[in-house]
Amino acid sequence: MLLALVLYWQLILAEGAYLGPRLVALLYDWTAPRYNRIKDFDPLMEAHTLGLPLANRVQGQPDALVLDVAVGTGRLPLALLQQPAFQGRVIGLDRASKMLAIARRDLAAHGRRVLLLQADAMALPFADNTFYAVTCLEALEFTPDPRRGLGELVRVLRPADAASPRAGWLLFTNRIGWEARFMPGKTWTAARLAGILSQLPLANVQILPWQTIYDLVWAQKVLRPSEQPADNLQAGED
Ligand SMILES: C[S@@+](CC[C@H](N)C(=O)[O-])C[C@H]1O[C@@H](n2cnc3c(N)ncnc32)[C@H](O)[C@@H]1O
DSSP: OHHHHHHIIIIIISTTTTSOHHHHHHHHHHHHHHHHHHHOOOHHHHIIIIIHHHHHHTTTOTTOEEEEETOTTTHHHHHHHTOTTOOSEEEEEESOHHHHHHHHHHTGGGGGGEEEEEOOTTSOSSOTTOBSEEEEOSOGGGSSOHHHHHHHHHHTBOOBOSSOTTOOEEEEEEEOSGGGGGSTTTOOOHHHHHHHHHTSSEEEEEEEEEETTEEEEEEEEBOOGGGSOHHHHHHHHO
16 A cells, blocks of 8 residues: 555656656656647647747747757647747757657647757756747656756856847746645745745746646846946946
8 A cells, every 4th residue: 555655656646756857758758649638738828828928028039049848749839839929949858759759740830940859958958048038847846856957947048138138038837736745855835936046047037826736937037247248237337
């Protein structure tokens, strides 16, 4: 009985999160053919809460490059690429090859505006300050170290500055609800999350209710005063 409870906790509730990223990817590979049916995404809700708000934030940037970490079956690129206000491109990354295969199939109509690759969220294969926006939905809690994973998302995000005031948008989810209590070290209370975000180079932070088991978090990366060019600082001091 105890063993059955531990297995239920580790494999069903926590989805392998404490047992390593290989097992998490294996479980998602196994779930991939049923994933979209299980989630039963509502296209209107997806557009209203994800695609449109993100498109509006990076609007007017034909070169906007968005990174979706843990893209799964393509949920975020599908919601974003159908927005007329979004003219950029999306890179989607995931560890689970079978999730990526479904994303590749469903995003084929978008051709070269989307690139999918297999990689790990804990070591993003990109230089610092690369992407106009970085997203990560329903996934940080399954990584070995969500706090470090969040740092990786911020690292590759290009900060907003005077030349690109619409850059730097970060969108991710924080697990809430009763199940979050069974994932110690993987999820944050709103107060703890606000504290973590305050230590990162982020502004315009919003933690919004979204689903019964997830809050949606928006924030914008900005340069710290010590990182700003000297002439900007002088202008600010005048
Ligand atoms: C619940 S799904 C979310 C997928 C998609 N973002 C969505 O909202 O539908 C979690 C995804 O995270 C991916 N994932 C988990 N740990 C990962 C890691 N360390 N690196 C990359 N992807 C990971 C899984 O393979 C899976 O596709």
